[in-house]
Every structure is written in C-alpha cells, then in structure tokens.
Amino acid sequence: MKSSNKDMSSKRRRLLQCAVGITFSYGARKQMLASAQAPASGTLARVRPGEPGWPSETQWNELSQQVGGALVKVQSPLATCLKSPDSDECRQLFKELKNPYFLGDELGLTQSLGWVDAWISMPSVYAVAARNTNDVVAAVDFARRHNMRLVVKGGGHSYQGTSNAPDSLLIWTRKINGITLQDAFVGEGCEGHTPPVRAVTVGAGALWAHVYDAVTTHAGGYVQGGGCMTVGVAGLIQSGGFGSFSKAYGLAAGSLLEAEVVTADGAVRIANACTNPDLFWGLKGGGGGSLGVVTRLTLRVHELPETFGAVNMTVKAASAPAFHRLIGLIVDFYQQNLLNPHWGEQITLRHDNVLKIAMVFQGLSRGEAQAVWRPFMDTVARTPDDFKVEFSPFKIVATSARDFWAPTMFKRLLGFVSTDDRPGAPKDNVFWSGNRGEAGQVLHGYESAWLPAALLQDDRRQALADTLFAATRQWSVTLHVNKGLAGAPDEAIAAARNTATNPAALDAFALLIAAAEGPPAYPGIQGHEPDTELARWNARAIGHAMDEVRKLVPQPGSYLAESDFFDAQWQRSFWGSNYSRLLAVKDRYDPDGLFFVHHGVGSERWSPDGFTRFG
Structure with a gap:
C-alpha cells in the first residue's frame, strides 16, 4: 500500500469537495429519478468511510497481506488538475485522456469520464488489483464481511458508469489477462455430452485487441468479440456482446463455452452448459457486475473467412426532400442486398442531410463487394443535382482476414489504426482510429432501439x-446493422436465443442509436468543465428523435451496453421476457445483493447509489 492514510484521506477529500458542488447538481436528473422510484425508507445500509463498521487500518493491512500486496489506495489522476488546472501535469493528462490504453491502465479512471446529469467517474477508496482468482475471492469475502459497496472493473467501458463507485472497494481484473488457445476443449462436467471444439481461454481483464491478435493474426482463427478493440472481454460477454461480424457469427455470449466466476459467498464456480447451467445462462447477457466476478472465459474459435473488408463513403443530399428520398434508397438497398451474414457495422443518417456509410464485410473479395454496391452508386449518380458522393480510391477495401486487426503500415498510413503512443507501450496495443473520440468522453445522451426486420x-x-x-430532423441517427441478428445464420440465432439478451435482438435488422458526447472534461477543473447547457440541449434533441422512432416501434427494446441511463423501463428494455428468470438466478447466487450496478439485475431493490437496500 502506498502513502499514509492521512495524506490519502486529505487528497481524496479535496477531490470530492472540488467535484461535489458541481457533481450533484450535475447529477440532479438522476436524483429526481431516484426520489420518484425509491421506497420511503431503507432496511439495510452499506458502510462508508468514517462510519462505524468501516474496516480498520489493521483489517486493511490483513487484506493487503492476503492478496500479496495487490491492495492499492486509489487516487484519480484528475486530483492534480483539480488543484492545479494550469499545470504542465494537467495539460499532459488531458492529452493522455485521448489514449484508451492510458485510461484502461489507470485504477482511478474509466474510459468515459461521465454523463451529464447522470454520473461522474469517481475513484474507489481501495482497490484489489487482482492477479488471480484467489485475489478476487479475498476481495469478495472482505467486502461481504464488512458490508461494503463493491464494484468490478475490467476494461472500464461502461457508459452507465457501472465500473466505478465512490466510497467502495474495487476489484480490478485488468491484470488477469492470459490468453491460451486449445484445439479440443470440453467443458467441466460435459465429458461425454459435448464434442471437443477449438477454443480460446481468456482472462477476464484481457482486451479484444490482444485476443484478436492471438486468435486471428497468429493462429488463423476467429473469435466473436467486440468492434472496439479496447473493450474488456468479460464485460462484453456479460452484456451479450455485438461485434462487427455478429451478422455472421452471432452474439459474443453465444460463443461462450465456459466461465469461472467468484460468487457472492466467495465460492469459485465453473459455469457451462453442464455445470451450474442457470448461472451460465445468466452470465451470457445478464450484465456485468451483477451475478459475480468473472475471472476466466472460454470461447469458441470459428473458422476464419478468406477476407475481411470495409466500405466507407458519404453522400450529401442537396435538400431535405432529396435526403428523404436518399433514406428511402438506402433502406431499399439494404433490404435487397445487405441483409445477410456478409455485412455489418454502420449506416448513419445525419441531421445535415448526409448519409455516411461505414460498413464492413466478410467472405467477399473487393470486386464482389464493389459489385454489390454498384446499383446503389449508379442510382445516386443519375441525379447529380440532388446527391454528391465523396469518392475515395479506398472507398471499398479488402484484406486477408488474418491481417484485419494487425497494425500494418498500410492501415496506419490511411489512418484506420492508431497505436498506444506511450513510451515502451506493447506493440499490440492498437485501436481503430474511429474510436479515439470515445476516449475520455463525457456523454450528453445515449439511446438505442432495436428495429424489427418486419419493417423492411x-x-x-x-x-x-x-x-x-x-x-x-431532430438529431442524427445510426443504424448498427451488426447489432440486430435478422439475416444471420440459423445456428447464430439459436445460440443467441439461449442467452439472457432481450429476444428483440433476434429478429431485429439493426440497433438504432442516437447519441452525443463532449471531449474529456470534469467538474471543478477550470477550463475543462463539461458544457452542461449544450449537453442538456443535445439530450433533449436525442429524446425528440427517439420519440419519432417510438411512434413506429412503441416498445422497441434496447441494448443494455448502449442505452439510456434514465430508462425507467430498463428491465423490459434490456431483457424483455428474460428478466424474471434472470432475477431468479440473482436470488440464488447473490441473495443479499452484494453485487450492485446501475440498472442491473435486482438493482430496483436498492437506492441509486447502491448503499441502501429497501424492504
């Protein structure tokens, strides 16, 4: 452990005092929502620092010894900026906040710095930087014995703020990141019941960039993970998990073969189709941090196609009526040509009458992909007064699938791939350049809705x-066509049906998302504070856009990892008919609610901060 209690407490108080005044007017909407939903009185309260029952220094030291010195007193790097916003250290920090690997390596930070009127990234008091499952067990047991608020963080990408909580003990799984390929995996207890399959076993703290590098670049296989390479493996799987090629391979959770998980009683359990199958089902889309701490996952490795590729272009309409017609053209074209396992990623319809295509494909050559798009391009070209296409020699590109995630010079020169620019950073710390805008962001609003294929x-x-x-007319919207499984192979849909994910995803052709964010910012840091007025305006505009969508699809369902923090119907939105079954799994493995996250399974029984349980 580092620094004295006195020094640490003083620094932590300064951080909280600087942030609190703005933080919790900044969080006013959350509080209003909470007071409207919460019962009048509580029956159980978790302990906070300084209160009777908070662990003594001796008890913290005992935990530190038990985990081999992996207990750390947490301080946010932002504390320096709260004290000295004009310092060189603060200027350097705000540059580093645009590096997702820097954010992921910092105990006291999260990939997003907050959501205006919802939450702010705030450090835990202590963290166990777990190196193995035994460290996780020790932390879980300690939190349970001392009635503490517990939070789990791997990659830290939660838009809902679930990977941070002030006044808590953090279990940080980032260092549990081993990756092992297996040619013939059979789950524990499944011997004689399931055939051996090619698989990869991954530590919960591993990031998808490193898994893709091991499985695809070096071993020539394919594992279904996330599109963003710096997302943590365990968090994505527990969210259900959509990736660029989910239209071909289904949910990431659908490829889960086995998990090791530490449950609230401190037991280490194996969960697969044969052992603890109810817990196994719940982990596949039930939400991270609700049922236990996942420490290890084994995922199916699929056959790698010959090619992966991308299509990038924009079409500018000359007027609103022309844009209306362009939307009709792309909807028709999608239904006729793209609703199949070859295609994924995004079609954006912008408020300024621009159509932006940022799609990927698998199993097609560049020539075949060009042939698919030629009818659409020809149609657009016939009316040059209405539509202007931004051409590029690399509008449609293809590469060997094995090289898709490799940081080749070609992709670096074109700006497709960025690397961790810290001195001495591992060479495989790469990420898509398009995701840089998400690093350190402050969200203004974020809503999503699954669109059923019947609309096509x-x-x-x-x-x-x-x-x-x-x-x-209200806000830009994006169709994430890889996040709806309509058009996917039957086996991918069947595997997704056997997860906790909202069944609405199974027959959706896309997940529509409307969102807005600002650059890295933090309340109380002069010159770097969130623009709350702009954020609230944007949030209202997003709400108006989604009101139009809900006229057509009144109760569309929403992807829990990309959804509205303030959704009052979150149980139905995230899990639909699966929620009651999920709650039964929660009650079996965590009856006292040790694991709490915002809008997680069973969270309706608690105050919004997770400290007070109601009767």
Whole structure:
C-alpha cells in the first residue's frame, strides 16, 4: 500500500469537495429519478468511510497481506488538475485522456469520464488489483464481511458508469489477462455430452485487441468479440456482446463455452452448459457486475473467412426532400442486398442531410463487394443535382482476414489504426482510429432501439424511411446493422436465443442509436468543465428523435451496453421476457445483493447509489 492514510484521506477529500458542488447538481436528473422510484425508507445500509463498521487500518493491512500486496489506495489522476488546472501535469493528462490504453491502465479512471446529469467517474477508496482468482475471492469475502459497496472493473467501458463507485472497494481484473488457445476443449462436467471444439481461454481483464491478435493474426482463427478493440472481454460477454461480424457469427455470449466466476459467498464456480447451467445462462447477457466476478472465459474459435473488408463513403443530399428520398434508397438497398451474414457495422443518417456509410464485410473479395454496391452508386449518380458522393480510391477495401486487426503500415498510413503512443507501450496495443473520440468522453445522451426486420417488408419500408427522416430532423441517427441478428445464420440465432439478451435482438435488422458526447472534461477543473447547457440541449434533441422512432416501434427494446441511463423501463428494455428468470438466478447466487450496478439485475431493490437496500 502506498502513502499514509492521512495524506490519502486529505487528497481524496479535496477531490470530492472540488467535484461535489458541481457533481450533484450535475447529477440532479438522476436524483429526481431516484426520489420518484425509491421506497420511503431503507432496511439495510452499506458502510462508508468514517462510519462505524468501516474496516480498520489493521483489517486493511490483513487484506493487503492476503492478496500479496495487490491492495492499492486509489487516487484519480484528475486530483492534480483539480488543484492545479494550469499545470504542465494537467495539460499532459488531458492529452493522455485521448489514449484508451492510458485510461484502461489507470485504477482511478474509466474510459468515459461521465454523463451529464447522470454520473461522474469517481475513484474507489481501495482497490484489489487482482492477479488471480484467489485475489478476487479475498476481495469478495472482505467486502461481504464488512458490508461494503463493491464494484468490478475490467476494461472500464461502461457508459452507465457501472465500473466505478465512490466510497467502495474495487476489484480490478485488468491484470488477469492470459490468453491460451486449445484445439479440443470440453467443458467441466460435459465429458461425454459435448464434442471437443477449438477454443480460446481468456482472462477476464484481457482486451479484444490482444485476443484478436492471438486468435486471428497468429493462429488463423476467429473469435466473436467486440468492434472496439479496447473493450474488456468479460464485460462484453456479460452484456451479450455485438461485434462487427455478429451478422455472421452471432452474439459474443453465444460463443461462450465456459466461465469461472467468484460468487457472492466467495465460492469459485465453473459455469457451462453442464455445470451450474442457470448461472451460465445468466452470465451470457445478464450484465456485468451483477451475478459475480468473472475471472476466466472460454470461447469458441470459428473458422476464419478468406477476407475481411470495409466500405466507407458519404453522400450529401442537396435538400431535405432529396435526403428523404436518399433514406428511402438506402433502406431499399439494404433490404435487397445487405441483409445477410456478409455485412455489418454502420449506416448513419445525419441531421445535415448526409448519409455516411461505414460498413464492413466478410467472405467477399473487393470486386464482389464493389459489385454489390454498384446499383446503389449508379442510382445516386443519375441525379447529380440532388446527391454528391465523396469518392475515395479506398472507398471499398479488402484484406486477408488474418491481417484485419494487425497494425500494418498500410492501415496506419490511411489512418484506420492508431497505436498506444506511450513510451515502451506493447506493440499490440492498437485501436481503430474511429474510436479515439470515445476516449475520455463525457456523454450528453445515449439511446438505442432495436428495429424489427418486419419493417423492411414491402408494405412497411416507406413508413420506416419516413420515420428515419423525421428522426433526423431532430438529431442524427445510426443504424448498427451488426447489432440486430435478422439475416444471420440459423445456428447464430439459436445460440443467441439461449442467452439472457432481450429476444428483440433476434429478429431485429439493426440497433438504432442516437447519441452525443463532449471531449474529456470534469467538474471543478477550470477550463475543462463539461458544457452542461449544450449537453442538456443535445439530450433533449436525442429524446425528440427517439420519440419519432417510438411512434413506429412503441416498445422497441434496447441494448443494455448502449442505452439510456434514465430508462425507467430498463428491465423490459434490456431483457424483455428474460428478466424474471434472470432475477431468479440473482436470488440464488447473490441473495443479499452484494453485487450492485446501475440498472442491473435486482438493482430496483436498492437506492441509486447502491448503499441502501429497501424492504
């Protein structure tokens, strides 16, 4: 452990005092929502620092010895800026906040710095920087015995703020990051029941960039993970997990073969189709940090296709009526040509009458991909007064699938891939340049809705196009076509059906997202404070856009990892008909609610901060 209690407490108080005044007017909407939902009185309260029952210095030292010195007193690097906003250290910090690997390596930070009127990234008091499962067990047992607020962080990418909580003990799994390939894996207890399959076993703290490097670049296989390479493996799997090629390979959770998890009683359990199958099902999309601490996962390795590729272009419409027609064209084109396992990623419809295509494909050559898009391009070209296409010699590119995630010179020169620029950083610390904007962001608003494939039928496509156009009059919207499983192979849909993910995803052709964010900022840091007025304006505009969508799809369901912090119907939105079954799993493995996250399974029984349980 580092520094004295006195010094640490003083620094922590300064951090909290500087932030609190703005933080919790900044969080006013959250508090209003909480007071409207919470019961009048509590029956159980977790302990906070300085209160009777908070562990003594001797008890903390005992935990430190038990975990081999892996207990750390946490301080946010932002404390320096709160004290000296004009210092060189603060200027350097705000540059580093745009590096997702820097954020992931900092105990006291999260990948997003907050959400205006919702939450702010705040450090725990202590953290166990777990190196193995035994460290996790020790931390879970300690939190349970001392009635502490517990939080779990791997990659730290939660938009809902679930990987941080002030006044808590943090279990940080980032250092549990081993990756092992297996040619013939059979789950524990499944001998004689399931055939051996090619698999990869991954520590909970591993990041997808490193898993792709091991499985695809070096071993020529494919594992279904996330599109963003710096997302943690365990968090994505427990969210359900969509990646760029989910239209071909399904949910990341659908490829989960086995997990090792530490439950609230401190037991280390194996969860697979044969052993603890109810817990296994719950971990596949039930949300991270709710059922236990996952320490290890084994995932199916699929056959790698010959090629991966990308299509990038923008089309600018000359007027609103022309843009309305362009939306109809892309909706028709998608239904006729792209609703199949080859295609994924995003079609953005912008408020300024711009259509942006940022899609990927698998199993097609560059020539085949060009042939797919030629009819659309020809249609657009026939009316040059209405549409202007931004051409590029690299509008449609393809590469060997084995090289897709490798940081080749070609991709670096074109700006597709960025690297961790810290001195001595590992060479495999790479990320898509397009994700840089998310590093250190402060969210203004974020809502999503699954759009059923029935909207693509001949008699409904015009209504869909009309709705999308109406939404863009309020805010830009993006169709994430890889995050709806309509058009996927039957086996991928069957595997997804056997997860806790909202069944609405199974017959959706896309997840529509409307969102806004600002650059790295933090309340109380002069010159780096969030623009709350702009954020609230943007949030209202997003809400108006989603109101248009809900006219067409009244209760659409929402992806829990990319959703509205303030969704009052979150149980239905995130899990639909699966919620009651998930709650039963929660009650079996965590009956006292040790594991709490915002809008997680069973969280309706607690105050919004997770400190008070209601009767």
